[in-house]
Amino acid sequence: MQRGDSLSSPFVPFSPNPSIQQGTPTSTPPLKHTLSSSTSSNLRYSSSRKSIYDRHLNRSQRSELSKASFAFLFGEMVQYAQKRVNGIADLEKKLNLHGYSIGQRLLELLLWREGRSAKRETRILGILQFITTTVYRSIFNKPADGLEKSRDNEDEYMLIDNDPMVNSYISVPKEMSQLNCAAFVAGIIEAVLDGCLFPGRVTAHSVPTEQLPAKTVFLIKFDESVIERESVLG
Amino acid sequence: MVILSLLILNKAGGLIFQRDFNEGLKKLSSNDYLVLAGTFHGVHAITSRISPVRDSGGGLEVLESDRFRMQCFQTLTGTKFLIFAEPNQPNIDVVVKRVYELYADYVMKNPFYQIEMPIRCEAFERNLVAYIKPKQ
Numbered sequence: 001m002q003r004g005d006s007l008s009s010p011f012v013p014f015s016p017n018p019s020i021q022q023g024t025p026t027s028t029p030p031l032k033h034t035l036s037s038s039t040s041s042n043l044r045y046s047s048s049r050k051s052i053y054d055r056h057l058n059r060s061q062r063s064e065l066s067k068a069s070f071a072f073l074f075g076e077m078v079q080y081a082q083k084r085v086n087g088i089a090d091l092e093k094k095l096n097l098h099g100y101s102i103g104q105r106l107l108e109l110l111l112w113r114e115g116r117s118a119k120r121e122t123r124i125l126g127i128l129q130f131i132t133t134t135v136y137r138s139i140f141n142k143p144a145d146g147l148e149k150s151r152d153n154e155d156e157y158m159l160i161d162n163d164p165m166v167n168s169y170i171s172v173p174k175e176m177s178q179l180n181c182a183a184f185v186a187g188i189i190e191a192v193l194d195g196c197l198f199p200g201r202v203t204a205h206s207v208p209t210e211q212l213p214a215k216t217v218f219l220i221k222f223d224e225s226v227i228e229r230e231s232v233l234g
Numbered sequence: 235m236v237i238l239s240l241l242i243l244n245k246a247g248g249l250i251f252q253r254d255f256n257e258g259l260k261k262l263s264s265n266d267y268l269v270l271a272g273t274f275h276g277v278h279a280i281t282s283r284i285s286p287v288r289d290s291g292g293g294l295e296v297l298e299s300d301r302f303r304m305q306c307f308q309t310l311t312g313t314k315f316l317i318f319a320e321p322n323q324p325n326i327d328v329v330v331k332r333v334y335e336l337y338a339d340y341v342m343k344n345p346f347y348q349i350e351m352p353i354r355c356e357a358f359e360r361n362l363v364a365y366i367k368p369k370q
Binding site: 068071072074075076078079082169170171172173176181213 | 339340343344345346347354355356357358360
């Protein structure tokens, strides 16, 4: 694709770095073949030629998203996954994967935002506190409701959420009662743990009670290596 | 304010939800409810054509007798909400709007609900009962 052809080809050459752009400085409409002025708006590029990668990372720190928008997007995500799997375990795994890719990026962003005062977490309790407060607050604007250590197994911890926001509008049909769509949040938690070198598995389980019908427990099972390291550290 | 029952009809006139909140109405068989819904759908269509009010665009909205009052709210997408209440009840509009809001939340945002199919959403029923029961 030659730059000189940008007016006749229907494809707009994409480059995130404005300094690489050659040719006409005015915005090039992809479908019209006329010599256009800057009056026709092109949704992909702002007039100052900045893409979203040029924005400051703190810009979205205090912004909020409408719960309804997210609910529709998440609902579609669940339906999309449901068409491609056969079985509840597979569906939970797919949702877990979706959450995983978000968790990886979220971890980087949160640690960057902490700045100079950031401390690398090396103890299990430290990283779980980080998830319970910082991560949860950045996504849901409130900390998680509880953190417990399992009495029976050394390597299991439980993070409790009384009312996971992703499940607020979802009613799982009776034949799929094992499914908990908070597997998505479990994926986010798993990615944050993996990124901080605490490999393990995170699963979401619903434990409804009288007052809290939507209560969910995230069961965090760490790998052997983590437990060994923890016991060495004393 | 006493709400007797709620019916929801889909675009084609099929009954997708029916729930009684009070013993004021006689219990019908499920087939009878389907017939009732279909009949109402037809009547609504006819009244929207013969309406003497110009440019009203809608069909039957309120049906009142000395035993009950029925109010119909039709959404822009053709879904109809029928509320049966005691006669001389003010403010049924508020109830209808709130039921519509609950529908938009717990039915439309539920990924396991198929559009135009009977509503089997536990969260919708739970919130509906929690809203209507205290009013009885």
